[in-house]
Structure formats: C-alpha cells, structure tokens
Amino acid sequence: MGTTTIRIDIETHARLVELSSSAGATLIDTIRDAVEALRRQRFARQVASELQELHNDQAAWDSYVADADATSVSDGLD
Numbered sequence: 001m002g003t004t005t006i007r008i009d010i011e012t013h014a015r016l017v018e019l020s021s022s023a024g025a026t027l028i029d030t031i032r033d034a035v036e037a038l039r040r041q042r043f044a045r046q047v048a049s050e051l052q053e054l055h056n057d058q059a060a061w062d063s064y065v066a067d068a069d070a071t072s073v074s075d076g077l078d
Contacts, residue, residue, distance in 0.1 A: 003028070 008016075020030040055061050 016027055016030055016034075019025075019034075020027050023030065025033070054064055
C-alpha cells in the first residue's frame, strides 16, 4: 500500500504519537483507526438523524414500525 504525507500541527502529532505508544501501535495504524472511528461516528449520526426525521412524520413512522413488525423473525423467547 502506498503512503503520502499530510501536514498536521505539532499538538495533534503529539497526541497521535501518545495514542500510538499507549496502544503499542504504529502511527499509521493509529491514524487508520481514528479515520475508521470518525467514519462510523458520522454514519451513526446520519442514521440517528434520518430516524428522527422519520419519527417526526407520524404516518411514515407508523408505516416503518408496521413494516418492521411484519418482517421481524421471532427469536422464540416470548
């Protein structure tokens, strides 16, 4: 895999080095993990926002819940 250089401020670099050292990871792995965590966080926020929008429209929410109930699979733990 190729690499590139990015410019970051000294304070951010120091934090990355500290995170890497405490985890016993390379700087590249730490940055990769941070990017993935940010991607997941933004995805979760988007899902939460879309669910809130859906919930704000009562007819759409009722339809969503009905579809979820109709397509759910029983786990047998009733």
